[in-house]
Amino acid sequence: MRRCSVVAIFNWPPMARCQLVLLLLLCIAGAVLASGADGRKPIGVYELKKGNFSVKVTNLGAILMSVVLPDSKGNLADVVLGKTPSPNTLTILLTSDQWPAASRNGYPGAGSSSTAKSTTCTETTAGNTLHSGGRQFVKSIWEVKEYVCGGDSPYITLYHYSFDGEQGFPGAVDVYVTYRLSSPYTLGVHMNATALDKATPVNLLSHTYWNLGGHGSGDVLGHTLKLFASRHLVLDKELLPSSGRVEPVAGTPLDFRTPTPIGARIRQASGGQVVGYDANFIVDGEGMRPVAVARDGASGRALELWANQATVQVYTANWLNNTKGKDGKVYNQYAGFTLETMGYVDAVNHPEFPSQTLRPGQKYKHDMVLKFSF
Numbered sequence: 001m002r003r004c005s006v007v008a009i010f011n012w013p014p015m016a017r018c019q020l021v022l023l024l025l026l027c028i029a030g031a032v033l034a035s036g037a038d039g040r041k042p043i044g045v046y047e048l049k050k051g052n053f054s055v056k057v058t059n060l061g062a063i064l065m066s067v068v069l070p071d072s073k074g075n076l077a078d079v080v081l082g083k084t085p086s087p088n089t090l091t092i093l094l095t096s097d098q099w100p101a102a103s104r105n106g107y108p109g110a111g112s113s114s115t116a117k118s119t120t121c122t123e124t125t126a127g128n129t130l131h132s133g134g135r136q137f138v139k140s141i142w143e144v145k146e147y148v149c150g151g152d153s154p155y156i157t158l159y160h161y162s163f164d165g166e167q168g169f170p171g172a173v174d175v176y177v178t179y180r181l182s183s184p185y186t187l188g189v190h191m192n193a194t195a196l197d198k199a200t201p202v203n204l205l206s207h208t209y210w211n212l213g214g215h216g217s218g219d220v221l222g223h224t225l226k227l228f229a230s231r232h233l234v235l236d237k238e239l240l241p242s243s244g245r246v247e248p249v250a251g252t253p254l255d256f257r258t259p260t261p262i263g264a265r266i267r268q269a270s271g272g273q274v275v276g277y278d279a280n281f282i283v284d285g286e287g288m289r290p291v292a293v294a295r296d297g298a299s300g301r302a303l304e305l306w307a308n309q310a311t312v313q314v315y316t317a318n319w320l321n322n323t324k325g326k327d328g329k330v331y332n333q334y335a336g337f338t339l340e341t342m343g344y345v346d347a348v349n350h351p352e353f354p355s356q357t358l359r360p361g362q363k364y365k366h367d368m369v370l371k372f373s374f
């Protein structure tokens with residue numbers, strides 16, 4: 001097997017070597033921004049490749065940076081929205097909530113321009129931890145535990161030690177994320193967590209924005225979406241499930257039980273303060289099972305998601321507006337969609353929901369399998 005070479009390594013301070021101009025800039029950005037225990041870990045971009053299916057991941061926030069695959073005519077495209085690694089990107093990642101990947105008590109809310117409000121969530125208080133308050137996992141530099149770039153089943157395992165009090169949550173937690181490619185055109189995302197000393201809420205999510213026509217190719221309103229969900233969690237204007245109500249999707253713009261264009265009823269959908277989807281669906285059934293199928297007729301690409309989580313948040317990038325992306329692309333409203341599987345949102349404040357509290361010795365396991373076709 002060919003040797004793995006890391007696509008890019010950004011030496012975080014203290015800077016050992018900054019050979020290229022770009023790296024130099026990144027090092028400077030790093031020197032300005034980095035602090036604390038992460039200060040010594042390098043940031044890298046790691047590629048997993050299986051024929052013409054390839055994925056890039058960075059250990060900054062364990063973010064899925066790209067997924068490249070053919071379409072029905074044999075054209076390759078990257079179907080993940082994102083930013084080019086640059087000093088500016090790092091600034092954004094470290095100082096705002098732009099592209100969250102995983103967070104400790106993942107509560108997906110207002111998406112790319114969301115504001116994390118409270119850092120004081122405890123087991124009993126009602127802190128709004130949209131994407132988790134304060135310092136998020138996405139702003140942490142994860143340790144690369146294992147990396148196999150090619151062969152039959154390329155994978156990378158990233159590890160993060162979340163200390164007692166991080167993001168305002170009690171207890172220390174070990175968190176692992178593995179991205180793994182398998183045939184045919186399948187990406188597995190496997191997250192696990194272990195509470196080391198205290199009981200603590202854990203609800204991780206992947207916040208990847210998809211556009212099966214290729215990122216920057218326009219909006220996703222023409223994609224069809226099928227959700228294996230006959231009920232949804234009612235969210236208020238703050239995108240919190242304050243009423244605790246679970247209602248049928250039947251007869252609402254949230255009914256995606258048969259494949260329906262995302263844009264068909266989007267004008268009737270309200271994602272908090274803005275028009276568009278930002279809704280939480282209860283996935284039918286239990287265990288590892290189908291969650292969603294999205295399809296872009298123009299490119300012929302489809303994405304089928306399986307997961308073992310209770311709910312899925314669907315967000316249609318309602319706040320993107322002339323937003324600069326990677327490869328010189330510009331993203332506007334509805335330029336992508338997310339399928340964020342997770343446990344019940346805000347379960348800590350709703351005893352009627354299945355608990356998301358992880359006790360020492362218990363194991364949290366979140367598996368997603370994304371099957372692409374074209």
Ligand SMILES: *[C@@H]1O[C@H](CO)[C@@H](O)[C@H](O)[C@H]1NC(C)=O
Nearest residue numbers: 051052070071073074075076
């Ligand atoms: C992608 O790889 C598959 C399997 O090797 C091959 O059949 C197909 O022609 C390739 N497509 C492109 C666009 O390279």
Ligand SMILES: *[C@@H]1O[C@H](CO)[C@@H](O)[C@H](O)[C@H]1NC(C)=O
Nearest residue numbers: 157176178191192193194363
């Ligand atoms: C979590 O995943 C990592 C990497 O695959 C593995 O080494 C570890 O044993 C897993 N931990 C638990 C508690 O399952």
Ligand SMILES: *[C@@H]1O[C@H](CO)[C@@H](O)[C@H](O)[C@H]1NC(C)=O
Nearest residue numbers: 274318319320321322332333
């Ligand atoms: C996008 O931004 C422009 C300029 O700031 C503003 O006029 C416009 O209303 C925004 N559009 C949306 C959909 O938010």
